[in-house]
Amino acid sequence: MPHIAFTSQLQRFTETPELRTAAATLRDALDAAFEANPRLRHYVLDEQGHLRQHVVVYISGRRVADREALTDALAPDDKVYVLQALTGG
Amino acid sequence: MVDRAWVASRKGLIELRRRAGAWAVQRTSFVGDPVSMLLPPDASGRMFAALNLGHFGVKLHASDDAGTSWREVTAPAFGPQPEGAPGSAWKVVMVWALERRGDALYAGTLPGALFKSTDAAQTWRLDDVLWNQPGRPTWGGGGYDTPGIHSISPLGDDTVLLGVSSAGAWITHDAGATWNQTAHGMRAEYMPPEQAYDPDAQDPHAIARCAAQPDVLWCQHHNGIFRSTNGGARWDELHAPLSSFGFAVAAHPADPQTAWFVPAVKDQCRIPVDCALVVNRTRDGGASFETLRAGLPQQDCYDLVYRHGLAVADDGLSLMMGSTTGGVWASDDAGDHWTALPARLPPVYALRFG
Numbered sequence: 001m002p003h004i005a006f007t008s009q010l011q012r013f014t015e016t017p018e019l020r021t022a023a024a025t026l027r028d029a030l031d032a033a034f035e036a037n038p039r040l041r042h043y044v045l046d047e048q049g050h051l052r053q054h055v056v057v058y059i060s061g062r063r064v065a066d067r068e069a070l071t072d073a074l075a076p077d078d079k080v081y082v083l084q085a086l087t088g089g
Numbered sequence: 090m091v092d093r094a095w096v097a098s099r100k101g102l103i104e105l106r107r108r109a110g111a112w113a114v115q116r117t118s119f120v121g122d123p124v125s126m127l128l129p130p131d132a133s134g135r136m137f138a139a140l141n142l143g144h145f146g147v148k149l150h151a152s153d154d155a156g157t158s159w160r161e162v163t164a165p166a167f168g169p170q171p172e173g174a175p176g177s178a179w180k181v182v183m184v185w186a187l188e189r190r191g192d193a194l195y196a197g198t199l200p201g202a203l204f205k206s207t208d209a210a211q212t213w214r215l216d217d218v219l220w221n222q223p224g225r226p227t228w229g230g231g232g233y234d235t236p237g238i239h240s241i242s243p244l245g246d247d248t249v250l251l252g253v254s255s256a257g258a259w260i261t262h263d264a265g266a267t268w269n270q271t272a273h274g275m276r277a278e279y280m281p282p283e284q285a286y287d288p289d290a291q292d293p294h295a296i297a298r299c300a301a302q303p304d305v306l307w308c309q310h311h312n313g314i315f316r317s318t319n320g321g322a323r324w325d326e327l328h329a330p331l332s333s334f335g336f337a338v339a340a341h342p343a344d345p346q347t348a349w350f351v352p353a354v355k356d357q358c359r360i361p362v363d364c365a366l367v368v369n370r371t372r373d374g375g376a377s378f379e380t381l382r383a384g385l386p387q388q389d390c391y392d393l394v395y396r397h398g399l400a401v402a403d404d405g406l407s408l409m410m411g412s413t414t415g416g417v418w419a420s421d422d423a424g425d426h427w428t429a430l431p432a433r434l435p436p437v438y439a440l441r442f443g
Contacts, residue, residue: 039161042166
């Protein structure tokens with residue numbers, strides 16, 4: 001199952017679950033994490049459900065393509081990292 | 090005499106205390122995080138701080154013990170953006186203004202929206218009437234990519250006046266059922282001549298109201314200083330020494346003739362005139378100004394006081410200002426003399442007594 005982890009910087013603000021999920025898309029994987037900690041959602045996504053401008057996600061080494069609908073597909077052995085982009089300061 | 094002030098800065102919230110006549114840093118909160126605006130404690134000790142986390146968005150925190158402890162509360166946010174909606178994205182970029190009137194909290198944001206909470210920031214309601222103004226998608230930005238509401242002046246239960254960069258001033262007299270433009274008389278020299286007096290084109294940098302005579306309003310505008318004596322229905326241009334460009338204005342709480350401004354050279358050169366920091370004060374409704382310099386750096390000074398960086402306390406004597414390069418100066422004689430805070434602070438976004 002895909003594995004999802006978050007930047008440790010987020011732990012200053014809220015808990016960041018690290019988990020394996022049967023999710024087939026990035027959206028589903030994030031939803032699984034947000035189920036574990038609902039407050040995390042608004043740190044990663046804006047009110048339109050898009051990735052925040054200065055949050056970046058890598059899926060097994062490739063940068064996420066769809067930052068709005070989050071439809072990037074996940075393979076069973078994918079590793080998803082939710083990180084802060086350097087553009088954010 | 091007031092003995093507490095708050096600095097919302099690029100790198101945290103800083104509480105200042107005056108002890109034995111001298112101001113000093115008492116406590117810091119949210120160290121390292123940008124604090125875009127704050128609302129000082131009310132009588133119960135409840136206060137609010139708006140954060141603008143570089144990566145993780147706008148957050149709002151509340152304290153019930155005057156800043157000793159904090160908890161995250163709900164930040165203003167838009168609902169789903171309709172397909173094809175014109176204008177700015179429906180995403181709160183920054184909380185630029187926070188005010189209270191009774192139990193009501195108001196938040197002005199980038200993009201230019203007004204939110205209201207009546208349950209201590211458990212929930213927020215977007216002012217749909219203002220947001221759905223037909224001309225709103227054409228509002229310009231002022232210093233930012235999107236327009237924003239930086240000044241909120243509630244009066245009574247039903248009247249609220251807003252300053253918008255760059256879309257003039259807006260007022261409701263019926264608790265938001267209707268909104269009307271109220272920047273008539275302001276002049277925009279950055280526009281084509283035929284549009285110079287277009288209210289929608291005006292860029293008020295800050296608007297302040299005289300608490301005792303609330304029909305008197307002062308505006309530091311992008312290219313001038315304006316005053317209204319009829320609640321914003323009409324604005325008259327004033328002319329200050331050195332420069333009428335600046336960001337900040339403070340209105341005397343009791344004397345409608347008195348206000349303070351901090352001039353800078355011009356929009357293309359946002360530094361003090363001759364690199365000497367001054368405050369312009371009028372005590373005759375803007376007919377004349379005094380330029381106050383005592384205690385302020387008079388050479389090699391590049392400090393700019395931003396729109397929320399100048400405050401006057403309820404006593405009308407205590408003033409404080411903070412700059413974008415982290416200088417803070419206080420006066421306890423209405424600006425005649427100033428003393429520098431013995432600290433080098435981060436860039437100051439907002440400074441408030443209380």
